[in-house]
Amino acid sequence: MPTTVTTDRPTTLITAPDTLTHQERQVLSAVGCGLRDDEIAAALALPEEAVAGHLARVLVKLGLRDRVAAVVHAFDCGLVVPGRGPRARAARPVTRAVSVQRAPVQKAPVQKASAQKASVQAISVRAVARPQVRISLLGPLQAWRGGRCLELGHLRQQAVLAALALGAGRRCLSQRELLDDVWGLEPPATNVVPVYIYRLRKALHDGCDDDDRGGGGPDAVIERGPRGYQLAPGAVDVDVARMEELVAGIGRADRAGDPLQALHLCSQALELFRGEPLAGLPGPLAELERLRLVERRVAIVRRKVEWQLRLGQDAEAIDELFALSAAHPLNEPLAAMLMRALYRDGRQADALTVFERARRRLADDLGVPPSRLLRRAHQMILRGE
16 A cells, blocks of 8 residues: 655644744754755755745744754754754755555564563663763862763853752753843843753763764753753752752751761761862852852851860861861951860960951951950950850
């Protein structure tokens, strides 16, 4: 019986942007599938110049920067099914639909069952072997895959990844939210977010054999949902999330009265810091999170020192406080804690020196006198309490 054999000719989905004409949606779908202009022309029976014209109008109507942004948009709006993104291999020739005579072929039930079983096994293996990426924000932004450090592009692009990593497991971020988080009151002239997402998807899959690593396929590290972009659940390990888990564990150990466990967890949390969090990254979100994470580190050190002092580890506590006070010379609670630790260790003169140094720094940098907390610590030492 006659059978119509079709090829990779793109189809239009109801989720296509309403601002586009039918033919423009077809061209956008074909671009999302990774077809070249000549292949699109052959598939749609159009002159190649007409294809270029349709694509130019698509970019203008959707506010897209270039062809790469169009590829990403085709995935995000549903024109292209995930897993059929831009092809790394050379595109296969596209032929138009033809009718041929073909004898019906009966597949053996055993062969069909075997094929289904093999398909299920392949899916299971892919799910189990899903690639993992480690992202560190507690220092200059870095990402690793299989122990190899990845190249993440320029700082604005890195800031987009940082925003996604900070929201990992909690929420999706829309393009507007990413623009606000990374550019603030100075947004870019064109919508570059989809381009950055496309590049980050490729970067986070660097070294993999996945042909669709840039297009948001089933193994994409960055997913697009109805509300925006997010890191795929279970695909990424973010050190900030690990740090927060350890802080929660510190609280549980504290309530359980287990000082050794609390001290151990404090040390683990502090080992995650590799320097200034989000160092060098631009944008309002990075600035706010940088301050928050620095304060979080200070709070963890203070809790660790409290446990060390309770356990009689005065020398270790003093070393921790000296290092942190040098990094935060205007932090008066730290200076007061260091003064009390030195005094407990029989180093009254050193404790008074810390007070005098803090007093001068506050006067020179801020023009203010020491706080009541610092003055009380000073008076306690002078009275020998």
